[in-house]
Amino acid sequence: MAKAKSETTTAAEQPQRIPAMQRLLDNHFLLLFIGVVVPTVLYLLWGVMELSQIPIAE
Amino acid sequence: MSITADTTVIGGIAAKFRTCPATGLQVDLAAERLIKANAVAAIVFLAIGGLFGLLVALTRWPAVHLLSSDMFYLVLTAHGLDVLLVWIIFFEMAVLYFASAIILNCRLAAPRIGWLGFALMLVGALLTNVTVLQGDASVMFTSYVPMQAPPNFYLGLILFAVGALLGCFIFLGTLVIAKEEKTYEGSIPLVTFGALTACIIAVFTIASGAIILIPTWLWSLGYISHIDTVMYKLVWWAMGHSSQQINMAAQVAIWYAIPAMLLGAKPLSEKVSRSAFLMYILFLQLASAHHMLVEPGISSEWKVFNTSYAIYLAVLGSMIHGMSIPGAIEAAQRRNGFTNGVFEWLRRAPWGNPAFAGMFLSLVLFGFLGGISGVVLGTEQINIMLHNTLYVPGHFHATVVAGTTLAFMAITYLLVPLIFQREIIWPRLAKWQPYLFGLGAAGISLFMMGAGTLGVSRRHWDITFSDAALSFDYPPAAFLMLGLNGLSGILAAIGGGLFVVIIVASVLFGKKVDASNVVAALGPTPQKQMSDTVSTYGSAGTFHLPGTYILVSIFFTAFVLYYFVNWKYLSELWQLG
Amino acid sequence: MALTSPESKVWWNEPVGRAELTWIAIAFLWGVFMFSMMVWWHLEGNQNLSNEVYRVSPAKFEAKVEAFTEKYKVREEADIPVAKPEPGADVYMLSRLWEWWPILELKKGQTYRLHLSSMDWQHGFSLQPVNINIQVHPNLEHVITLTPTQTGEFSVVCNEFCGVGHHTMVGRIHVVD
Ligand SMILES: [Cu+2]
Numbered sequence: 001m002a003k004a005k006s007e008t009t010t011a012a013e014q015p016q017r018i019p020a021m022q023r024l025l026d027n028h029f030l031l032l033f034i035g036v037v038v039p040t041v042l043y044l045l046w047g048v049m050e051l052s053q054i055p056i057a058e
Numbered sequence: 059m060s061i062t063a064d065t066t067v068i069g070g071i072a073a074k075f076r077t078c079p080a081t082g083l084q085v086d087l088a089a090e091r092l093i094k095a096n097a098v099a100a101i102v103f104l105a106i107g108g109l110f111g112l113l114v115a116l117t118r119w120p121a122v123h124l125l126s127s128d129m130f131y132l133v134l135t136a137h138g139l140d141v142l143l144v145w146i147i148f149f150e151m152a153v154l155y156f157a158s159a160i161i162l163n164c165r166l167a168a169p170r171i172g173w174l175g176f177a178l179m180l181v182g183a184l185l186t187n188v189t190v191l192q193g194d195a196s197v198m199f200t201s202y203v204p205m206q207a208p209p210n211f212y213l214g215l216i217l218f219a220v221g222a223l224l225g226c227f228i229f230l231g232t233l234v235i236a237k238e239e240k241t242y243e244g245s246i247p248l249v250t251f252g253a254l255t256a257c258i259i260a261v262f263t264i265a266s267g268a269i270i271l272i273p274t275w276l277w278s279l280g281y282i283s284h285i286d287t288v289m290y291k292l293v294w295w296a297m298g299h300s301s302q303q304i305n306m307a308a309q310v311a312i313w314y315a316i317p318a319m320l321l322g323a324k325p326l327s328e329k330v331s332r333s334a335f336l337m338y339i340l341f342l343q344l345a346s347a348h349h350m351l352v353e354p355g356i357s358s359e360w361k362v363f364n365t366s367y368a369i370y371l372a373v374l375g376s377m378i379h380g381m382s383i384p385g386a387i388e389a390a391q392r393r394n395g396f397t398n399g400v401f402e403w404l405r406r407a408p409w410g411n412p413a414f415a416g417m418f419l420s421l422v423l424f425g426f427l428g429g430i431s432g433v434v435l436g437t438e439q440i441n442i443m444l445h446n447t448l449y450v451p452g453h454f455h456a457t458v459v460a461g462t463t464l465a466f467m468a469i470t471y472l473l474v475p476l477i478f479q480r481e482i483i484w485p486r487l488a489k490w491q492p493y494l495f496g497l498g499a500a501g502i503s504l505f506m507m508g509a510g511t512l513g514v515s516r517r518h519w520d521i522t523f524s525d526a527a528l529s530f531d532y533p534p535a536a537f538l539m540l541g542l543n544g545l546s547g548i549l550a551a552i553g554g555g556l557f558v559v560i561i562v563a564s565v566l567f568g569k570k571v572d573a574s575n576v577v578a579a580l581g582p583t584p585q586k587q588m589s590d591t592v593s594t595y596g597s598a599g600t601f602h603l604p605g606t607y608i609l610v611s612i613f614f615t616a617f618v619l620y621y622f623v624n625w626k627y628l629s630e631l632w633q634l635g
Numbered sequence: 636m637a638l639t640s641p642e643s644k645v646w647w648n649e650p651v652g653r654a655e656l657t658w659i660a661i662a663f664l665w666g667v668f669m670f671s672m673m674v675w676w677h678l679e680g681n682q683n684l685s686n687e688v689y690r691v692s693p694a695k696f697e698a699k700v701e702a703f704t705e706k707y708k709v710r711e712e713a714d715i716p717v718a719k720p721e722p723g724a725d726v727y728m729l730s731r732l733w734e735w736w737p738i739l740e741l742k743k744g745q746t747y748r749l750h751l752s753s754m755d756w757q758h759g760f761s762l763q764p765v766n767i768n769i770q771v772h773p774n775l776e777h778v779i780t781l782t783p784t785q786t787g788e789f790s791v792v793c794n795e796f797c798g799v800g801h802h803t804m805v806g807r808i809h810v811v812d
Contacts, residue, residue, distance in 0.1 A: 017645075018644075018645055018647070019645065019647040019648060021329075021333075021647055022245070022329075022645065022646065022647035024336075025245070025251070025332050025333075025336065025647075026245050026246075028230065028233055028246075028254055029230075031254065031258060031336075031339055032230070032257075032258050032261065034339065034340065035255075035258035035259065035261075035262060035339040035340065035343075036258070036261060036262045036265070038340050038341070038343075039262055039296070039300075039341075039343035039344055039346075040262070042344060042363070042364065042368070043296060043343065043344050043346060043347065043364050044266070044292070044293065044296055046360055046364075047292045047350075047356060047360060047364075048289065048292065050355065050356050050357055050360055051286065051288055051289055051292065051355050051356065054355050054688055054689065054690050054775070055689055055690070056689060056690045056691075057689035057690060057691035057695065057696075057776050058689075127799060127802065128799060131796065131799070131801075161638055198796050202756075202757050202795070202796075204755070204756055204757075204773065205756050205757075205797070205798070242640045243640055244640045244641060244644050244646075245640055245641055245646065246640065247636075247637060247638050247639050247640055247641075248637040248638075248641075249637050249638050286774075287757060287772045287773060287774065287775075288772060288775065314637040315637060315638060317637075318636045318637040318638045319638065322636065323636070323637065324636050324637065325637055326651075326652065326655060327649060327651045327652070327655060328641045328646040328647075328649065329646060329647050329649060329651065330651055330655060330659070351684075352684055352768060352769045352770050353770050353772070354688040354770070354772060354775045354777035355688045355772075355775055357686055358677060358683070358684075358686055362670070362673045362674060362677075365673075366666075366669065366670045366673065369666055369667060369670045370665075370666025370667070370669055370670055371666065373662075373666055374659070374662050374663055374666050377658070377662035377665075378658070378659060378662065381655065381658050382655070385655070386637075433669070437669070437672070437673060438673045438676075438684075439673065439676050439680065439682050439683060439684075442682060442684060442767055442768060442769070443766045443767070443768070444768070445759075445768040445769075445770070445794075446759045446761065446768055446770070446794040446795055447761070447766075447768065447794065512764075513761065513763045513764055513766045513792075515759070515761055515792055515793070515794035516794065517794075517795075517796040517801070518792075518794065518796075518801065518802050519801070519802045520802040520803075521802075523792075523802065523803065523805055525802070525803045526802075526803040526804070526805040527713050527714075527715070527734070527803070527805070528712075528713055528715075528790065528805045528806065528807050529805070530763060530790035530792060530805050532763070532764075533764065602654075603654065607654060610658060614661070614665075617665075618665075621669070625672070625676075628680075628682050629680070629681070629682070631682050631765065631766070631767060632682075632762075632765055632767060632781060632782060632783050632784050632785070633681040633682065633746075633781070633782035633784060634681070634682045634683060634684060634685070634767065634779065634780065634781060634782075635681075635682070635683035635684060635685050635779075635780050
C-alpha cells in the first residue's frame, strides 16, 4: 500500500499530457452518464414521442 | 506494510485480507464471500433453469412431446426467467465484485449493502419463481400486457432488479475507493474496464426495468387501469434486451481475462480494445429495437437507426474484439515459442484446460452463430421473415448459452481455485465438459434457427395444430429440426449437469489450494519458453498474426454470404408496403 | 496484461498495427453498407412494413370488420365466413382468443390494404408458408399494403403467446388467379 502511494506521487510530479480520449475513458462517471443518456434519448424518448403521436382512427 | 497482514486499516475502515498464493494480490475477504455467495446462487438457478430448458426441448420434439400445454407454457416462463435473468445476473454480480475488489487489489465498498443486494435478489428470484410455479403466471418471461400475472410476479422482478442495482453501485464505489487509495496506477485494467461497461449497461437496463415494471405491478394490483401495449414493449425491451448486452460486455471481459491468466496474453492495443468497449457503452443498448421491428406505431426511421446500433458502431466494437482477442492469444502463444506455421499457436493452445476451451468455444460460437444471426435478424426488413419464429430463440441460445453461459462456465474453472481455493475435482471429466455443452448449445441454436427459417412459431406447444379448427402443416423438415433440437438439448443438459456437479463437488470436496498447488490447480497451461517482459503491449514485436487474419477473414466471408442470402429470400416474399 | 493496468502511462498514443487498422476500416465500412442497405430497400425494395397506424377501440374495429365481412361474404368454411373483396379494397382481419376472423380470398397480383388489430391480447400474424410475421396489438389499427404473388391456400398462425389456446389459433387466406 505505502509503496504504491510513494510511486504515484513521483509520477504525478512530472506532468504528462494525457490525451482527451484517454481522459474520457478514465472518467468512469462521465462514461456512466453518457451510457445512460444516449440510449435514453435515442431509444426511449424518441420511441415514446412517436407512440404519443399516433392519430385516432376515423 | 506486509502483504501477509490479516487486517489492513485504510481510511479508518478495517478490511480483512488474505494474500493470493498465485498473484500475491490482497484478496478482500468480504468481497470473496460475496463472490462465493453470488456464484453459488447463480449456479443453483442455472441448474433449475437448465432443467426447465430440457423439458421445453423435449416437449418441442414432436415424437416425445413431453409436457401438457399448461405445463409447457409454465415451464417455458420459468426457464426464461431463471436462465436469461437470474443465473446470468447473479453471476454478473460475482464478476463485478471480482473485477473491482480482486483485480484492483482493493477492499470492496460497503460489503453490507452487497449482502442486502444479494438478499433482495434471492428473495425476488424466489418470489417470482414460486408465483410462476403456482400456475397463474404463465405469461412468458416478457409478460406482454394486457396479459396479466399476479402482483408478486412483478414484485419479485422489481426486488431482484433493485438488488442488482445495489451491486452495480458497490462496483462503482469500489472503483472510487481504489482510485483514492491508489491501489492501481494510471488506468484500470482492461478486464475491469469491460466490467465497467457491463455495469453501465446494467444501470440503464435496471432503470428501464423499474420504469416499466413498477407501473405494471401497480396495474396488476388494480391501482392503474391501463398500460399501453407498445409502450410496455418499448420500455420492457430496454430492460429485456439490454440485460443481454450486460452479458455481452461481461463475456468479452472474460474473453480477455482467461487468456491473460493462462497464457499471459496482453491486449494488442489498449486504445483499440477500450474504444471498442466505448462503442458498447454508447450504442449497444439501442439494439433493444430488435424486438420492435414489426410493431405498429413506431416509424421506420426509429427502427432503422436503433436496430443498427447507430450505423452498426456497436457491431464495429464486437468485430474489433473479434480480432483483438484471438490476436492477443496468437501474440502470446508466439511469444511463448509456438511460432511454426500459421496455426501452431492455436493447435498447441491448452485445449485440455476447460477454462481455455470454454472461452475459445464461446468466442467462436458467439461470433459465428450468435453475432451473424443477430445482425441478420435485426435487419429491419429481414425481421419480417423471422420475427417470433423459432429463429429468435435459436439466435439468443447462440449468444446467451453458447456465448455467455459457456464463458461464465469457463471462468468458474478459475474462480474455484482462486476464490473458493479448491482444486477442480475430476479434471478428466472437466476437460470434456465445455465441448459437450458447447456442442449441445450449438445444436440447439442451429436447429431452432433452421426451424424458424421454415416459419415455425416460437412459444408454441403444438406445431401439428391438432386442436385447431383450421388445419395447417409446417414442412416435414421442421419436424426433423425439432427432433435434432431435442437431441441437442439432451447433450447440453448433460454438459450443463456435468458442470454443476463438478463445481459443487469441487467446492465441497476439492483439495485445498495453497501456494504449493495453486498453479497446477488452474489447469494445464502451455510451457512458457520466453519471458514476456520484452514487450510492453501485446502486439509489439509480433505485429504479424497470420492465423488471426485467416480466422477473421473466414468470419467476415461467412457474415457477408449469410447476409446476402437473407436479402435474396426477402426479395421473393409477397410485396409489402 | 488485461488484468493489470496498462504499463505505459499514455497508452492512447501507442501505435496500432496496420492489420488491426485495416480490419477496423473494413468493419466500419461494412456497417455503413448494412445500414445503407436498409435505407435503400425502403426506396427500391418491395418488402417494407407500412407505418400507417391508428388508435382504435376494439369495439369500433370489430364493427368495421363485421361490416366488411357482411359486404363481401361469399361462403363459409368451418363455420367461419369467407370474404372476397374486390381488388384494391380495404380488407379487414381481427384477432381474438383464439381465432383470426374472417377468412379472406384475395387475387394474385392485386394490392390490398389489410387492416389488423386485436380484440384482447397481443397476437402474432404469421402468414405461412410465406413467412410474413407482424405483431398485432389491441387498440391499434395497423394498415398493411399487401400484394400476394402466389396462389393457393395460406394459413395465419398466431406466433405471439396468447394463453392456453394459443396453439389452436389458425386463420386462412386464399389466393386465386
Ligand atoms: Cu394469438
